[in-house]
Amino acid sequence: MLRQNITTIQNEIIEEFAVFDNKNDIYDYIIELGRELPAFPEQHRKDENLIKGCQSRVWIYPTVQQDHLVLYGDSDSTLVKGLVALILRVFSEQKPADIAQVELFFMDKIGLQALLSMNRANGLAAMIKQIKLYASVLSH
Numbered sequence: 001m002l003r004q005n006i007t008t009i010q011n012e013i014i015e016e017f018a019v020f021d022n023k024n025d026i027y028d029y030i031i032e033l034g035r036e037l038p039a040f041p042e043q044h045r046k047d048e049n050l051i052k053g054c055q056s057r058v059w060i061y062p063t064v065q066q067d068h069l070v071l072y073g074d075s076d077s078t079l080v081k082g083l084v085a086l087i088l089r090v091f092s093e094q095k096p097a098d099i100a101q102v103e104l105f106f107m108d109k110i111g112l113q114a115l116l117s118m119n120r121a122n123g124l125a126a127m128i129k130q131i132k133l134y135a136s137v138l139s140h
Contacts (some may be wrong), residue, residue, distance in 0.1 A: 003068070003093045003094065004127075005094075005098070005104045006090055006091070006094055006098060006099070007102075009022065009089060009090050010090060010104065010105060010106035010109075011088070011106075012089070013086065013106045013110065014106050014109045014110055016029075017029070017109075017110035018110075020073075020097060023115050026110075026111075027030070027115070029078065029082075030082035030083060030086065031078050031079055031081075031082050033082040033085040033086060034075070034078055034079070034080075034081030034082030034084065034085050035081075035082075035091075035139075036082075036085065037073065037074070037081060037085045038072070039059070039083065040059060040061070040072055040073065040074035041072060042081075044059065044061035044072065045059055045074070046086060049061045051123070051126050051127050051130050052126060052130075053121065053122055053123060053125075053126030053129075054075075054080070054122075054126055054127065055119040055122075055125035056075050056076055056077035056080040056123065057075060057076040057077075058073065058074070058075045058080060058084060058123065058127060059073060059074050059075070060072070060073045060084070060088075060127060060130060060131065061073070062131070062134040062138075064096075064138060065097060067092075067096075068093050068094060068095055068096075069091065069092065069093070069095070069096050069099060069131075069134060069138060070092055070093055070133055071088050071092040071131065071134075072088075073087070073088050073127075074079065074086070077138055079120070080120065080123065083120070083123075083124055083127070084127065087124070087127055087128060089105070090104070091131050091135075094135075095138075095139075096134075096135040096136070096138040096139035097135070097139040098135075099132060099135035099139075100132055100135040100136040100139050102120070106130065107124075108134060112124075131133055
């Protein structure tokens with residue numbers, strides 16, 4: 001199956017979030033996304049896969065499969081785990097060069113930054129930065 005490009009995925013996320021008219025529904029949906037995240041391999045739950053700058057514990061483990069970056073993630077916070085699920089949906093199974101260069105716009109369009117505490121917003125930025133770093137290293 002051909003993987004959708006990052007822009008298409010971001011637009012789908014914007015459409016999904018457009019149905020919500022209050023922040024509690026958005027929080028519930030994000031938490032539900034986290035519940036649907038595939039189980040994180042226990043052998044990768046180690047310090048080198050922890051994202052620095054997150055208030056919660058967040059693990060992201062990158063692999064390369066057929067020239068695409070495949071990401072696995074988890075968090076000890078239910079809301080943050082949902083944020084991990086959103087970020088992995090956008091970035092996983094994409095070409096490293098595409099990840100390294102893409103501008104994310106879905107977070108602004110769905111008002112995500114306004115919903116998150118400063119610590120969570122900083123943690124989200126740290127996740128994205130780390131994934132882009134993985135992609136940048138792998139695209140060379």
